[in-house]
Amino acid sequence: MDDTKRDGWKALLALAPAAIMLIIFTFFPIVNTFFMSFMEGFKLKDGAGLLAINNGFSGIGFGGYRQVLTDPIFQSAILNTLILVVVSVPLTIVISLLMAVALNGIKKLQGLYQTIFFLPYVTNTIALGMVFGAMFGSADSGVINQIIRLFGGTPKDWTTMNALKWDSFWVIIVYTVWNGLAFKILVFMSGLQSIDKQYYDAAKIDGTSKARILWKITIPLLSPQILYITITSFIGAFKSYTGVISIFGKGEAYFGGAGNDWITIVGYIYKQMGSSGKGAYTKGAAAAVILLIIILIVTAIQGAVAKKRVHY
Amino acid sequence: MASDVYFIDEAAKKRFKRQRIVFNILTYTFLTICALFMLLPFYYMIITSLKTPQALTNEMYTKTLNLFPSFDQLTLDNYRIVISGYSEEAKTFAEGNFLRYYANTILVAVCSTAITVITCILSAFAFARLNFRGKNLLFTLLLATMMIPGEMMIITNFTTISLLGWKNTYQALILTHAVSVFYIYYLRQTFQQIPNELFLAAKVDGYGVFKYLWKVMIPIAMPTIVTIIILSVMGSWNAYLWPTMVTSEDSMKLVANGLMDLFQSFQSQPAELLAKGYEYTDNLRLAGSFMVTLPLFVFFLIFRKYIMRGVSRSGIKG
16 A cells, blocks of 8 residues: 555545444344343333343343253254255255366357256245245145156155155255255356366376366365355355245244254244244344354364365 | 377277267266256246146146146136235235235335445445555454354344334335445455556546546446346345345235245135135246246346356355
8 A cells, every 4th residue: 555644534434324234234233132142031122222131031141042952943953954954065065066077078058058057046045945845745746746656656745744854854955956056066167167277188198087087186176166165055054944934835834843844943043033922032042143153163163174175 | 178189099099089979978968967957947837837727636636747738728827816816805915916026126126236236335445445444353343244144133133123113114125134245345355456556547637535436446346346236136036034024014025925925825725716726726836936036037138147257256145
């Protein structure tokens, strides 16, 4: 910087519009929700004002956290979320990586395929979740069951109240993978296109096999993109909720009722928000803080792994 | 590249060519299967949304696969019902509101995008061009908020909106998400790449910093700004959780939560629909899905290049 003179008032002017809104709708809520999670039995009081502390509550402490952590519905929400994360994230990354490598290896029709693969990105999560819900559906409906029948299999209830939990599971996974591929393929493609062709020419002269090229050249050189995608997908998958309810609907049955219910951590938070009971907000806020802690831990672990494994 | 490869003898050349053909066949087969997997939901959505209730019921009873229905099995009635409601008396999805959802979503998308872009340009400019105390600290603080799950904000924002009496208002839908830290970060990166010499030259010409922003920085950063506009509009079209929290009146809903409520209302199998022969409602539901998806597709076809380039450079969803 050549001019060391400060532009204090100009900066104030330029930052003011964003700052005002960020303070009201981002910074204040983070602090306020954090306090709310420690206010046991929180209840909104009419005319109490915006600060959590002015509303009704019965005590300060970890009561909300205790309630949430011992709530069987929250425990199953954590377990469900973890299962969905652990299965869907690696699956999506591996498939999108293979698709990107295959796509990068062709010349004819590359643009067409790339556009087709990108289409799921330009959709509405609710709208396409409903399509997957209908594609699987009940034992006597849905294109998937009809295809199963065509091959002599037994059709299943996939998304109805009678569906088994592990049958519903696959609907969520298929939709999550389908929905997540587009963005990852695009990021991997831009990474692949920036890899220096010389590496591949050298490998060709040595007569290296395609599998070895993929494993020893492509994947290491793509590791920054893989790290970026892994971190963002993990964070995204821990927040899954909209996709699930768009498939099954958001009736009570899917919020800690029927045996097939796939309530997630975020689903649990919204369940609390929708209930007007005393302390429901305390539980919702506590669950949100727990989600934040989980995300921070997972990101920290990935950062540590990345230091060893990522080649820049 | 293959054309640059030299071979010792003809046999080696042939072997190489054969291998390449096999490899190409495998690659294209794999990609085609993937493409069909990607396209099937769209095809199924369109074809089912056009099926008459009779065709759909028949299909359910006889349990047959009907991916290519004949012309007399198709109808536009489903869309009429989705657009104008199925019942004149009952107030459940009877007010013909899908067009209203469109209008609401467009209004919210335009306003929140406009505010997002203005606040984003000004703040990115401050962080990239101006000197002020605590700049780095403030910027780090901003970036840190990106890690925090939106639900932390939503809980308090919901109580704020309730206390302000803003439920079922446009300002509740627009203002809460009208500043995006990510876009500020993204645009700041672009602004920082503008060479300092331009600023010095502009200063010689008597430009102030704001005039420099308007006349030089914004035109240079236009591709990034266009990307931000597009992503922001798409984000509004996708918004579901917050609109669901703050809108209960049908006249205030956006497309995504309107569609979800339509889904819920069909799940209860209303008598008016049964009377019209809708024993199953997949066709109605998917007509609704297509109504929500179609504008996005048109948008995508027009701005395909910008969208794909922008997404690959920035990368955000969900």
